[in-house]
Amino acid sequence: MSWIRACSADELDDGDALQLPTDPPVAVFKADGEFYALDDTCTHGLSSLADGYVDGAQVECAWHLAKFDLRTGAALSLPATKPLCTYRVRVDGGDVSVEVPDRV
Amino acid sequence: MHRSSCVIVGASAAGISAALALRRLDYRGTITVVDGDPHPPYERPPLSKALLDDTTGGLVPIVPWSTYADLEIDLRLGERVTAIDPGALKVHLGGGEQLDVDRLVLATGVTARHLALPHADADNVLTLRDATDAARLSAQLARGGPLVIIGAGFIGLELAAVARQRGIDVTVVEAQPRPLANIVGPEVASLVVDLHRGHGVRLITGATVERFAATGSTVEQVVLSTGHRLDTATVVVGIGVQPRTELGTSARVDVDHWGFPVNEFGQTSRAWIFAAGDVASQAHPHLATRGRLEHWDTAQRHGAAVGSTVAGEPVRYKEAPYAWSDQYDATLQIIGRPRGTDQVVIREGATPQRFLAFWLRDGRLAAAAGMDASREIGIARRLVASTVLVDNAVLADAATDLRALLKPHRPRSPEQLAG
Incomplete structure (x- = not known):
């Protein structure tokens, strides 16, 4: 695992997300003032969750409307049944960093 | 104490969602889901979006197989419900068995409409509703084109896209002046037409099938009302669906043009019998008139709402219908x-x-x-x-x-x- 810089803290508003070009891709969300990092690819239909709709600490997949908990990665509704992997996030000064898996 | 028993007919998105909602809300009775399809409950949308290579390999399960045992949902797959006996509160299965029932959910869905023409049952004239249809179609397409698709609805256009991506020659025949015009209006329909034409789909609108020219049990040409004669290796008919309301007769519940008419809670004309998903005829706030909402998202949400109602927590289904369609x-x-x-x-x-x-x-x-x-x-x-x-x-x-x-x-x- 290694830490990479994702963005500056003021780049994302509540409800915003961005996709990191990692392998696998990781999405960084800001919800209710907190930053979260999870797998970007929905465990059901392969869409990018950074395109999803953030509501509270949940993100809804933009294609098939599965919901995930941003804090735990848990799948909260069908059609998804498998959780997302979550990653550690650090806000240092004005920078948001994420601990991502090393490329294999 | 007598244990209540809910029987759900149809291991579809609606039927399985109803079963899951029942358990989520602590329904204590038995839950039995009966479906003539022998495959473990699977998602239907991928069937037209990415064709299967064999009968089971590519099926996407609705939930992991272990979920049913964990939640004590009894699946009776490959079995058919032949009749409902509302007097005796029994569901009759094809094998002669009778199940106790005090809450019935009809999630029987719809079947593909066929053309009423000679040779419409030929070996290479197919429809697409279930895993078996998808496997047949996939095997048929593996031989190459040309493919003639009758009907430019969601199924027809998705198949056209999949076939073009496999390099198959595709012609789509549509009776209306534009595809999807009744669903998205002419402006958006024109954009979708341009997308398909840009990918090399030949689209013939305002045309219907006059006849099939066949040799033996194989259709070799599709002759259109416009005079076109289309050589074909495979014909797919995607001209809409019919509700599966056969059980309405024995159950003695009302049936209308669209399916089983239900109230906002999914109840049919008999209070303990519900209908969910495609087969439900709904007076939905987003519909101008009563009708069916034939979308997977609707099936899932309507099923969950009905399951919740059966479990004692009534839920009205009135969310906006949502549909997606993968195109290239x-x-x-x-x-x-x-x-x-x-x-x-x-x-x-x-x-x-x-x-x-x-x-x-x-x-x-x-x-x-x-x-x-x-x-x-x-x-x-x-x-x-x-x-x-x-x-x-x-x-x-x-x-x-x-x-x-x-x-x-x-x-x-x-x-x-x-x-």
Whole structure:
């Protein structure tokens, strides 16, 4: 695992997300003032969750409307049944960093 | 104490969602799901979107197989319900067995309509509803084209896209002047037509099948009302569906043109018998008249609402219908039901590959459709559920951040609104 810089803290508003070009891709969300990092690819239909709709600490997949908990990665509704992997996030000064898996 | 028993006919998105909702709400009775399809319950949308290579290998399960045992949901797959006996409270199975029932959910769905023409049952004339159909079609397409698709609805256009991506020669025949025009209106339909023509699909509109020219049990030519004679290796008929209401007779529940008429809680004319999903004839707030909502998302949500009602927590299903359709590398998404009387707004910069369309009704967003615009559609879904007044010039402006339109009126989620 290694830490990479994702963005500056003021780049994302509540409800915003961005996709990191990692392998696998990781999405960084800001919800209710907190930053979260999870797998970007929905465990059901392969869409990018950074395109999803953030509501509270949940993100809804933009294609098939599965919901995930941003804090735990848990799948909260069908059609998804498998959780997302979550990653550690650090806000240092004005920078948001994420601990991502090393490329294999 | 007598244990209550719920029987669900159809291991479909609606049927399985109903079963899961029952257990989620602590329903203590037995739950039995009966379906003639022998495969473990699977998602139907992928069947037309990426064709299977064999009968089971590519099927996407609705939930992991172990879930049914964990939740004590008894699956009776490969068995058919032959009759309902409402006097004795029994469900009759094809093998002669009788199941006790005091709550029945009919999630029997729909079957594909066939053409009433000679040779419409030929070996290479297919429809697509289930895993067996998909496997047959996949085997047939492996031999190559040409493929003639009758009907430019969702199924027909998705198949056209999949077949073109396999390099197969495709002709789509549509009776209406434009495909999908009844669903998305002429403006968006034209964009979808351009997308398909750009990928080499031959589209013949305003045409119907006059006859099939066959040798033995194989159709070799499709002859159209326009005089076209199309050579073909495979014909797929995607001209709509018919509700599976056969059980209505023995159950003695009302049946109408669309299916089993239900109230807002999914109850049929007999209070302990419910209908969910495609087969339900609903007076839904997003429909101009009573009808079916033949979408997977609807099936799932309607099933869950009915399951909840059966479990003792009544839920009205009134969320905007949502459908998506994979077309080549993009996804077409539709929220709500556009009407001919709505004001249509196409966002600036629309191309066949990426566009966003809105339909306004009484100053509010009633429906939206997007190609490769899933982020915006997610927000549009909230706008449709909200009471926010929207302005057509603002929606047309490509620089407008749709989420900002929601902010002054922080809406409740569609789920809350449905409750």
